[in-house]
Amino acid sequence: MGLSWKERVFMALLGAATISGLTVLILILVQATYVLLPADNKFGIVFDAGSSHTSLFVYQWPADKENNTGVVSQALACQVEGSGISSYTSDPAQAGESLKGCLKEALALIPKAQHQETPTFLGATAGMRLLSQKNSSQARDILAAVSRVLGQSTLDFWGAEILAGKDEGAFAWVTINYILGMLIKYSSGEWIQPAEGTLVGALDMGGASTQISFVPGVPILDQSTQVTFRLYGANYSVYTHSYLCYGRDQVLNRLLVGLVQRSPQALVHHPCYHSGYQTTVPLASLYESPCIHTMVPMNLTQNLTVLGTGNPEACVAVIQELFNFSSCKGQRDCAFDGIYQPPVQGQFYAFSNFYYTFSFLNLTSRQPLGTVNATIREFCQRPWKLVEASYPGQERWLQDYCASGLYILTLLLQGYGFSEDTWPNIKFQKQAGDMDIGWTLGYMLNLTGMIPAEAPAQWRAQSYGIWVAAVVFVVLTLVAILGAVAVQLFWRQD
16 A cells, blocks of 8 residues: 655655755765854053153963964053152152052953953162162162062963163063054054064153163173063064163262362252242252262252352263263273263164153154254243243243253263264154054063963854855755644645
């Protein structure tokens, strides 16, 4: 006896469902390919504990990295309230407490699940270098206080240290070249290394020290001034030197002390201050810094009256006395104070106090050296009352811009060896690519080389055409199955 119509239709639909389902399975198993999902972001935190203030920076980079170095971007910048940590000698615990506000902002930004794997480092610069020379136990107490606060957080605390001036300068060099795309850049869908010869130098000036870093065109003869990096698979050899006591604040203090030594009276005429300017300074405060090596006056309790004379030529003369140019003794590769330096080469970025001073004087537009000289000297000769009226609300540093401007010219031209021909190679800038220029980003880039990379996650996927075909066969399978069920349930037997 043959199959009925119902049975034949049922078997046909069941067979179609089976074939269609097998086709879907084959498409999934045979045509599937693996795709890489974007890597998770890693985070890192660096505190820059400078002589005048502390800043926190949060950086992030994809976990898979490029040639063992992270492609780092700035996620947060936070300025800590109060002065630099070196000022908390009488209350070291407060140095740690001062960090909590910015630390809270960083913790809110970074996913909680990643807190324990986020490296956190505090680097103290020239202010703490000076304090360590003056009173090492006070410096240790302050570092211990900030370490307690950061160590009690949920972060992976790597330590609080006094950063060597050499490292500060070298990491700043890494920062500026990375931001400008000189170490790695994105082109045609991939990360590539730019052609050699495009690297720029870094000129940094804080309150207590100043740094110069660049890749010279000749071999570096003094190994103590050389720092090497391996970034994105390439090796770099950088000349760098940090001059302690040549930062802006320390130079201004040394300048005034030098004038005091010339005038035994309690009245000092200051050529770098505007005519008509007058201030009173506690004499003892001038001799607190380890940068002062002159004989201390007998009566430190008296106050010093300082009168401005507004004489730029006399100001330059006393500034030059802060340098020991004769110590080079005719050596060609020598800056000042007997320090080895190869000839400057290429473009330079000048930031921090270089930028702040020249920005105030409206000299950040690559003006010729003659224009810069004339502008600073004209400003120095303005009467104090006119200067005060021209810059309301800027009283805190207003009297110091004349000295700072002339000091920068002396340092760059007579100290580092820039000339009228190479002056246009210096660019005064605070930021590049919306990122702050300083040592912290360079430090984090170098640090990423010590953090293991994570391979991107894999996921099985099909091409669009295969995906569409699979969907069609799934629909056909469902239709056939539903048809078979309908035949079984609703088709009456003859």
